[in-house]
Amino acid sequence: MTPKVIIFDFDGTIADTVDALVTIANRLAVEFGYVQITSEELALLKNFTSREIIKYSGISLFKIPFLLKKVKGELKHKIHELKPIEGIDAALIELHNQGYRLGIITSNSQDNVTAFLENNQLEQLFDFIYSGVTIFGKTTIINNVLRQKQIKTEAVVYVGDETRDIEASRKANIKVIAVTWGFNSPEALAKQNPDFLIHKPSELLDVMAVLS
Structure with missing residues (x-):
């Protein structure tokens, strides 16, 4: 067919949206307990699978749904720029x-x-x-x-x-x-x-x- x-x-x-999402993620790093992403680390993470990125970041799996909700909420304010x-x-x-x-x-x-x-x-x-x-x-x-x-x-x-x-x-x-x-x-x-x-x-x- x-x-x-x-x-x-x-x-x-x-x-x-990649740059905007990285900026938001870095701003929320302390609140959600993971390390901020440098430009060098971003280049490294681009070679990782989703599971590998989560493991590398050290974020708790239980926090991810709440993080995603917060990221989407903050992205809403940037939509007009994208x-x-x-x-x-x-x-x-x-x-x-x-x-x-x-x-x-x-x-x-x-x-x-x-x-x-x-x-x-x-x-x-x-x-x-x-x-x-x-x-x-x-x-x-x-x-x-x-x-x-x-x-x-x-x-x-x-x-x-x-x-x-x-x-x-x-x-x-x-x-x-x-x-x-x-x-x-x-x-x-x-x-x-x-x-x-x-x-x-x-x-x-x-x-x-x-x-x-």
Whole structure:
């Protein structure tokens, strides 16, 4: 079956939020009991999986849901400053014009995502937005979305910038396109063997042409 639905991660894949998230995370470090991230450490963390990052930081697993809630709340005040990844808006518009259904699955809040899309005139491109807090992946959320939307696994492709996006897609039995312009390094993503590894948004059109 030719894929007709493309599900995107939000932070680092569509929205250029990495710097803002690191700034917020560093500001909350003392409150939540983990070490601040230097620019040198950030380069190191880009090669880590989500589990490795949590272990490295020393944060308690019990505190993570509360940290994520606080981060999303603080990011809300920066949404008006944030911009799309360079070139992603043109790629999204073209995919939409070609008839693909576009959706977003994110651990960010629905309010933040909606505000960002509206600020950047992209809201009309997406058929659905699902928000859910998960520490180690999005498999459950992906499966719930596919069931609710009655989408067959072979009809969907997931696009994300982290190793956990690849892992979740594999567990959900759907194809995954890993993008190198977000959080994880190209090397870390390649180790997870995504179906496709791309380096600029325009390549999304090339991949979808291959899959069609």
